Amino acid sequence: MMNTNRSPSLILTVVSLLGWTGAAMGGAHDVQRPPVKIAKPVPLVIQNVQVWDGTADKAVAGLDVLIEDGLIISISSGQAAPENAEFIDGGGRVLIPGIIDAHSHIAIPLGPKVLRQEDPSYVAALSVRAARMYLMRGWTTLRDIGGPSQGLAKAIDQGVVDGPRIYPSAAFISQTSGHGDHRGLTDPHPNVGGPVNQFEQRYTLLADGPAEVRRATRESLRQGATQIKVMAGGGISSDYDPIDTTQYSIEELRAAVESAEDWNTYVAVHAYTDAAVNRSLDAGVKVIEHGHLVSEKTLKRIKSEGAFLSSQSFGFVRIFMKGNEDLSNTKAGQVMAGTDSLMNNAKKLGIPVAFGTDAVGSMRAYEAGIKEFGYRLRWFDSLEILKQATSHNAKLLMLTGPRNPYQKGPLGVIKPGAYADLLIVDGDPLTDIKVLEEPAKNIQLIMKDGRIYKNNL
Numbered sequence: 001m002m003n004t005n006r007s008p009s010l011i012l013t014v015v016s017l018l019g020w021t022g023a024a025m026g027g028a029h030d031v032q033r034p035p036v037k038i039a040k041p042v043p044l045v046i047q048n049v050q051v052w053d054g055t056a057d058k059a060v061a062g063l064d065v066l067i068e069d070g071l072i073i074s075i076s077s078g079q080a081a082p083e084n085a086e087f088i089d090g091g092g093r094v095l096i097p098g099i100i101d102a103h104s105h106i107a108i109p110l111g112p113k114v115l116r117q118e119d120p121s122y123v124a125a126l127s128v129r130a131a132r133m134y135l136m137r138g139w140t141t142l143r144d145i146g147g148p149s150q151g152l153a154k155a156i157d158q159g160v161v162d163g164p165r166i167y168p169s170a171a172f173i174s175q176t177s178g179h180g181d182h183r184g185l186t187d188p189h190p191n192v193g194g195p196v197n198q199f200e201q202r203y204t205l206l207a208d209g210p211a212e213v214r215r216a217t218r219e220s221l222r223q224g225a226t227q228i229k230v231m232a233g234g235g236i237s238s239d240y241d242p243i244d245t246t247q248y249s250i251e252e253l254r255a256a257v258e259s260a261e262d263w264n265t266y267v268a269v270h271a272y273t274d275a276a277v278n279r280s281l282d283a284g285v286k287v288i289e290h291g292h293l294v295s296e297k298t299l300k301r302i303k304s305e306g307a308f309l310s311s312q313s314f315g316f317v318r319i320f321m322k323g324n325e326d327l328s329n330t331k332a333g334q335v336m337a338g339t340d341s342l343m344n345n346a347k348k349l350g351i352p353v354a355f356g357t358d359a360v361g362s363m364r365a366y367e368a369g370i371k372e373f374g375y376r377l378r379w380f381d382s383l384e385i386l387k388q389a390t391s392h393n394a395k396l397l398m399l400t401g402p403r404n405p406y407q408k409g410p411l412g413v414i415k416p417g418a419y420a421d422l423l424i425v426d427g428d429p430l431t432d433i434k435v436l437e438e439p440a441k442n443i444q445l446i447m448k449d450g451r452i453y454k455n456n457l
């Protein structure tokens with residue numbers, strides 16, 4: 001039997017070493033993540049900042065923000081602070097909500113072929129390093145849309161390691177031969193008499209037919225998924241599925257949607273084409289990941305049905321190409337060719353595009369994901385991109401309903417009652433989003449859950 005929980009005695013030792021108390025330990029099968037309580041929460045006032053609240057068109061200057069117990073308590077000019085409060089002078093700089101990546105894969109720091117054979121503790125060490133890297137560039141939340149990040153999420157929430165909040169999807173769900181099938185050509189099928197590699201156990205559940213898809217969905221939920229990721233069409237990194245392929249029948253997709261909805265959460269699908277997106281919408285899918293090759297007609301359907309569009313620039317893919325190699329005959333080239341028209345049509349139709357990177361497979365890819373800000377300037381202005389990466393992405397996170405691990409307040413906004421995930425920035429990201437691409441230089445304060453991880457002020 002697989003046990004997804006860490007040893008309570010070890011955790012208690014680590015927690016007490018860190019000087020924290022109150023990290024409630026779950027039972028043997030508890031995949032919930034109780035928040036860490038800091039022993040003596042001291043009220044903190046960030047004084048004299050221009051507050052951009054995540055939704056407005058302008059920042060408001062000369063404000064003070066009171067933070068206590070991980071939450072924003074009040075925002076005003078020159079308010080009376082509690083007697084025991086500590087103070088940080090923002091020096092008139094801009095205060096924004098922490099950045100949310102709507103499409104990360106923090107548990108996949110190696111390519112699938114390598115990962116199949118690696119020691120899990122090595123993979124975990126890379127993910128821990130990536131978690132700190134994300135946090136230290138001001139990315140305070142990841143919607144992790146495939147890969148077993150649930151243990152890392154738990155360790156971060158318990159204060160064992162530093163990193164962003166994580167909404168894990170656990171294992172992808174893929175049909176045989178689909179975008180999640182990364183076996184070598186002659187490897188036997190795990191459900192047809194072959195041995196189960198760690199990849200088919202924890203990264204992709206290969207499931208065919210409604211019954212298997214139901215079981216796979218329930219298995220990912222059992223492992224701690226806050227939402228479910230299903231592969232509904234061809235993908236770039238997999239060997240057997242051309243981009244134009246449609247994956248899963250309507251009955252199979254419905255099985256996943258029903259099982260997720262029974263858990264009061266939702267299914268997001270990997271889909272590029274009209275056929276894959278429309279079949280997914282027919283089955284009741286709420287979130288389309290990618291969508292790069294869809295027509296204007298399909299986009300209008302996404303809008304009219306209130307589904308979410310979570311697309312990426314894929315600009316970072318070019319970083320890995322030496323010079324200007326011709327990509328047109330590759331799967332990546334096929335997909336990237338659709339990016340311009342997708343983004344332009346989405347903007348024309350007023351469909352908000354979630355901000356996400358799809359950085360996967362290497363530390364270099366994670367690092368390059370920060371360039372997503374600048375790549376989007378081709379289609380959106382800085383303010384639009386900043387809204388995508390904060391308040392809009394936060395709406396997407398809320399689709400997890402009772403499976404949302406962070407129930408105390410909203411994310412992605414600055415208002416009383418919201419989580420204190422905050423950045424103080426030099427320069428004006430509302431008019432120049434690229435200041436966020438140089439966090440070491442331009443981000444002077446990084447706070448998550450009211451805790452300070454960087455303070456140059």
Ligand SMILES: [Zn+2]
Pocket residue numbers: 103105145146358360
């Ligand atoms: Zn992805």
